[in-house]
Amino acid sequence: MGTISYLGGHCRKLWCIERDEFKDHLLRLEKTSRYMRFGCEVNDEFIENYASHALDHNCRVWGYFGPRGNLRGTGELKCFANKPGSAEAAFTVEKEYRDKGVGTQLFSHVILSARNRDINHLYVNCLRQNQAMKAIARKFDAGLCFDQGDVIGDLMPANSTVLTRLEEALEDSSGFVYGMLDIQQRWIGLGD
Numbered sequence: 001m002g003t004i005s006y007l008g009g010h011c012r013k014l015w016c017i018e019r020d021e022f023k024d025h026l027l028r029l030e031k032t033s034r035y036m037r038f039g040c041e042v043n044d045e046f047i048e049n050y051a052s053h054a055l056d057h058n059c060r061v062w063g064y065f066g067p068r069g070n071l072r073g074t075g076e077l078k079c080f081a082n083k084p085g086s087a088e089a090a091f092t093v094e095k096e097y098r099d100k101g102v103g104t105q106l107f108s109h110v111i112l113s114a115r116n117r118d119i120n121h122l123y124v125n126c127l128r129q130n131q132a133m134k135a136i137a138r139k140f141d142a143g144l145c146f147d148q149g150d151v152i153g154d155l156m157p158a159n160s161t162v163l164t165r166l167e168e169a170l171e172d173s174s175g176f177v178y179g180m181l182d183i184q185q186r187w188i189g190l191g192d
């Protein structure tokens with residue numbers, strides 16, 4: 001079960017008005033992290049374009065917001081429009097927040113959303129040398145298969161139940177309250 005409060009911050013879904021927060025978070029990633037996330041070198045222009053579509057209707061993005069309401073990590077669930085029942089997940093956590101379990105928390109939230117959307121194949125693509133991502137995928141029993149330079153994690157989320165739907169609904173309502181507080185903190189400039 002996911003925990004919404006974590007390390008003095010919290011996880012919640014991003015709202016579509018938070019595209020800029022998502023973009024700024026991705027822009028803060030340095031060269032190697034960008035390479036690990038996208039599997040190739042990407043410049044700021046690519047990220048700006050990517051972030052402008054990342055909250056579209058077939059995508060859910062969970063965020064980890066630090067104690068002062070700034071976005072420091074994300075877990076994306078992207079449902080394939082042409083392949084019902086399949087989706088892709090991708091993760092980023094800013095360097096100062098790594099190895100504290102944030103990526104694992106985001107992964108569990110993404111799985112919850114995947115279950116509730118009847119996803120039975122959740123793919124995570126990462127580079128072969130990405131030990132952290134492989135470690136997280138293993139925690140959730142993802143099958144890892146190697147394809148040239150990449151590793152593809154294939155996870156089969158269990159079916160949704162009344163409880164998983166209720167859990168996500170409760171997380172969305174507390175996420176609403178946290179979201180209002182985050183926006184307020186950012187407005188008055190208390191960012192961490």
Ligand SMILES: CC(C)(COP(=O)(O)OP(=O)(O)OC[C@H]1O[C@@H](n2cnc3c(N)ncnc32)[C@H](O)[C@@H]1OP(=O)(O)O)[C@@H](O)C(=O)NCCC(=O)NCCS
Pocket residue numbers: 032033034036037089090091092093094097098099100101102103104105125126127130131132133135136
């Ligand atoms: C992958 C990423 C999201 C992980 O975030 P995180 O918050 O550090 O993740 P967690 O702290 O929950 O877990 C990391 C796990 O990897 C393990 N790990 C980290 N570096 C490792 C290494 N070099 N070798 C083996 N295990 C390693 C940690 O020990 C931890 O496992 P544990 O919880 O059993 O101790 C983050 O490193 C990141 O943003 N990387 C750049 C982008 C990326 O690679 N995205 C994935 C492709 S979509």
